[in-house]
Amino acid sequence: MLELKAHKALVVKFQSLFALLLLIVILSIFAENFFSKNTFWLVLTQVSINMCLSVGMTLVILTGGIDLSVGSVLALSGVIMAGLLKNGLEIPSLNIFISFSLFGAILAGLIVGSFLGFFNGLMITRFRIPPFVATLAMLTIARGLTELWTGGAAITGLGKTFGYLGTGRLLGVPVQVWLCAAIVLIFVIVLRKTRFGRYIYAVGGNEKAARLSGLNVNRIKLLVYTLAGALAAVGGLIVTSKLNSATPSAGDGYELDSIAAVVIGGTSLNGGKGSVLGTILGVLIIGVLNSGLNILEVPAFWQKLVKGFVILVAVAIDKLNTDK
Amino acid sequence: MTQTQNDNIVLKATGISKTFGGIKALDGVNLEIHAGKVNAIVGENGAGKSTLMKILAGIYQGYEGRIFLDGQPADFANPKEAQDNGIAIIHQELNLIPYLSVAENVFLGREFINRFGLISYRRMHRETKKLLDRLDLHISPRAKVSELRIGQQQIVEIAHVLSLNARIVIMDEPTSAISEHEIEVLFDLIRSLKAQGVAIVYITHKLDELFQIADTVTVLRDGKYVGSGLVEELSHDDIVRMMVGRNIKDFFVKSDTVKSGEVLSVRDLCLAHPERPGDYIVKHVDFKVQAGEVLGMFGLMGAGRTELLETIFGLHPKASSGSIFINGQSARINSPNDAIDSGIGFITEDRKQEGLVLQMSVASSISLASLKQTERFGFLSDRLETRLARGYVDRLKIKTPSIRQIVENLSGGNQQKVVIAKWLATDPRILLLDEPTRGIDINAKNEIYRLISELAQKGLAIVMVSSELPEIMAIADRIIVLSEGKRTAEFARSQFTEEAIVKAAIPKSLKLQTLQKTKDQKCSN
Numbered sequence A: 001m002l003e004l005k006a007h008k009a010l011v012v013k014f015q016s017l018f019a020l021l022l023l024i025v026i027l028s029i030f031a032e033n034f035f036s037k038n039t040f041w042l043v044l045t046q047v048s049i050n051m052c053l054s055v056g057m058t059l060v061i062l063t064g065g066i067d068l069s070v071g072s073v074l075a076l077s078g079v080i081m082a083g084l085l086k087n088g089l090e091i092p093s094l095n096i097f098i099s100f101s102l103f104g105a106i107l108a109g110l111i112v113g114s115f116l117g118f119f120n121g122l123m124i125t126r127f128r129i130p131p132f133v134a135t136l137a138m139l140t141i142a143r144g145l146t147e148l149w150t151g152g153a154a155i156t157g158l159g160k161t162f163g164y165l166g167t168g169r170l171l172g173v174p175v176q177v178w179l180c181a182a183i184v185l186i187f188v189i190v191l192r193k194t195r196f197g198r199y200i201y202a203v204g205g206n207e208k209a210a211r212l213s214g215l216n217v218n219r220i221k222l223l224v225y226t227l228a229g230a231l232a233a234v235g236g237l238i239v240t241s242k243l244n245s246a247t248p249s250a251g252d253g254y255e256l257d258s259i260a261a262v263v264i265g266g267t268s269l270n271g272g273k274g275s276v277l278g279t280i281l282g283v284l285i286i287g288v289l290n291s292g293l294n295i296l297e298v299p300a301f302w303q304k305l306v307k308g309f310v311i312l313v314a315v316a317i318d319k320l321n322t323d324k
Numbered sequence B: 001m002t003q004t005q006n007d008n009i010v011l012k013a014t015g016i017s018k019t020f021g022g023i024k025a026l027d028g029v030n031l032e033i034h035a036g037k038v039n040a041i042v043g044e045n046g047a048g049k050s051t052l053m054k055i056l057a058g059i060y061q062g063y064e065g066r067i068f069l070d071g072q073p074a075d076f077a078n079p080k081e082a083q084d085n086g087i088a089i090i091h092q093e094l095n096l097i098p099y100l101s102v103a104e105n106v107f108l109g110r111e112f113i114n115r116f117g118l119i120s121y122r123r124m125h126r127e128t129k130k131l132l133d134r135l136d137l138h139i140s141p142r143a144k145v146s147e148l149r150i151g152q153q154q155i156v157e158i159a160h161v162l163s164l165n166a167r168i169v170i171m172d173e174p175t176s177a178i179s180e181h182e183i184e185v186l187f188d189l190i191r192s193l194k195a196q197g198v199a200i201v202y203i204t205h206k207l208d209e210l211f212q213i214a215d216t217v218t219v220l221r222d223g224k225y226v227g228s229g230l231v232e233e234l235s236h237d238d239i240v241r242m243m244v245g246r247n248i249k250d251f252f253v254k255s256d257t258v259k260s261g262e263v264l265s266v267r268d269l270c271l272a273h274p275e276r277p278g279d280y281i282v283k284h285v286d287f288k289v290q291a292g293e294v295l296g297m298f299g300l301m302g303a304g305r306t307e308l309l310e311t312i313f314g315l316h317p318k319a320s321s322g323s324i325f326i327n328g329q330s331a332r333i334n335s336p337n338d339a340i341d342s343g344i345g346f347i348t349e350d351r352k353q354e355g356l357v358l359q360m361s362v363a364s365s366i367s368l369a370s371l372k373q374t375e376r377f378g379f380l381s382d383r384l385e386t387r388l389a390r391g392y393v394d395r396l397k398i399k400t401p402s403i404r405q406i407v408e409n410l411s412g413g414n415q416q417k418v419v420i421a422k423w424l425a426t427d428p429r430i431l432l433l434d435e436p437t438r439g440i441d442i443n444a445k446n447e448i449y450r451l452i453s454e455l456a457q458k459g460l461a462i463v464m465v466s467s468e469l470p471e472i473m474a475i476a477d478r479i480i481v482l483s484e485g486k487r488t489a490e491f492a493r494s495q496f497t498e499e500a501i502v503k504a505a506i507p508k509s510l511k512l513q514t515l516q517k518t519k520d521q522k523c524s525n
């Protein structure tokens, strides 16, 4: 045990891995159909959205912040992509009409998501609004904009090409899984192998010391929130493409699942400690649990209860292991 | 070494060992603590002093060995239990809650409750005021701890411990951050606690203090018990020999270096007071430093020395005025980043709050301010970082099991060395040092002096703030004195006398009250 303590981080990582495996074993025993190729792909496609959000959330939480707006930003980016693709952009007062190609619409959605994240960052760094408050406001603002843009109705019928991302496969693997894997890979590298990544840890660990070491703390935070917004928009892209329609209520409450995943993955809410790899395990644990409980036909209310306790247990074990 | 014999032993520890992740921090240490005595513990950085104290105070469990309190076996499961048994500790690294007030910190967990079950702030403030008065610290009990200077925070910690009415008071380097005057006040307090029969455990790196205040001394080296004895029977050299295991040369004196041209010139620097409009913390300060020169900056606490360095380093761009020239060119420094780009390094006073990201490894901490040099094709290279960190660990003799160790787990002195390494890694031309030897053992101190001298030799311009007069007189080529934000005097090496320097440092207001009227040094503006 003593030797293990020297590699705390490793133990924590293995601990979530162990929890995930345990969960899979238990579910395989109780639910006959659980351990199958089908479930495997099902889980992976189901977690893809939360994976995007949680990677962004990990960056934010590592700086010691939080982003409550990701669910709403996801929705707004989604409806913007759908709206532009289907109806184009019409500004009657100026007599302007622009129609959008598939890529144009997607790009516009990603830009909107990034901008909302940037706006969060601006409020937090320039006006010193606490992240919790700034992003809580954005949660409402973005949801409001979503409803304004759609008039409250879903935008449907987006065409086959658009749906490819959410439903198609490439070399036997769902396209969305490829996308997530790429995102995860990029951010694992960013955090471990780039200055920006290292600076994120420093800012979250001790902001004052980071500033005194010459780090541009505001710029780092701004970039982190912008990335969180962009990743939420990618989530919006996946949802919209999957359903081939964009609903204004999409992503409602997703921020909580992604915070849960990050925390289960061992990232400290105080900032400065954690990893994307941990978050992946967190996302998978929640995903496996969700599908498992569904297969077992556990009623929705009970599912919530179980999920809540899993979060508590995961974090408690983590704390017990790291404090002593 | 003869064991001191005394029957009023309140606490006795035998064969204490403690291991952290396979590394032995303590190895069979013995300790006796006598009531009504000041029991000093000395040893180099990383010798295990703080670890031993944390065991006595119930902070660490899972050690080997036995502790007897009043002859009865004792084993504290948590700090509260130790406190209930009359053991209180002033930590080396401050442990106050920054956003609570002084009074709230002093009485944390033991708030006075009025008959409605609410906190009685009036009583708490009154009691706190009494304690602060006893310590001669004139701040409001309502002040937020985060607004206090580190020395003041240290005194608030002392007030906290005083309020516990403990039988055994452990002080882990209480004087490392406070001024001469405050040290005097603390010593008076220690004497009065002693007279009341309180046992004091006193850790320090300032060996002179032993002869002023301590009765017994216990020496640790590399986690092992070396010996103990009565202070009156030991000489300074005896103690050093026990600590280091060999004789070491006397106090360092800087050799002369070649000065080659002015590198830093500060003109008419002012810094506005953050709360009192119209008032200034730094008032029209001018000075110059040449390459190869060590400029000492002396002053009492609150003289504005730290703020002056902070201003040069770009931490107060909005509140400050004046101009800074580097190599004769006017430099615009609006952020630490600008300062680093201009070749300035700043070793801050408070390593825990300002110097280090405690959860980072030794290697990451050393590379943090100069991460670019460990980059290869846009990505961080472990190999380059390791090489950089290894180099400084060797050069500064940083005691750590590995460069991947978390800095939080290093002893205080070794943490300080990591901060120094971080700044040396930026390859600065100008180095600002704020109390760089705070909490560092004599051996390491000498190493740091030698290092400063070496850096000067290499052509760095060095500005060093220190409250320790012998230190600053040994190492500086020139000393300027600040008092109440003003430059009150400047001395060349040949003019250094303790008396003159101290006289220039005492604020005018105090001088009028307590000293005979003396002619003020002319202010530079």
Ligand SMILES: Nc1ncnc2c1ncn2[C@@H]1O[C@H](COP(=O)(O)OP(=O)(O)OP(=O)(O)O)[C@@H](O)[C@H]1O
Binding pocket: B020, B021, B023, B024, B025, B043, B044, B045, B046, B047, B048, B049, B050, B051, B052, B092, B399, B400, B408, B409, B410, B411, B412, B413, B414, B439, B441
């Ligand atoms: N929590 C910890 N985890 C791992 N190692 C530790 C921990 N605390 C202390 N150590 C190690 O134990 C040794 C003793 O440390 P300690 O802080 O007791 O030294 P010290 O004598 O108080 O030194 P200083 O004079 O620098 O304060 C050091 O080598 C330190 O790195």
Ligand SMILES: [Mg+2]
Binding pocket: B049, B050, B051, B092, B172, B411, B412
């Ligand atoms: Mg110590």
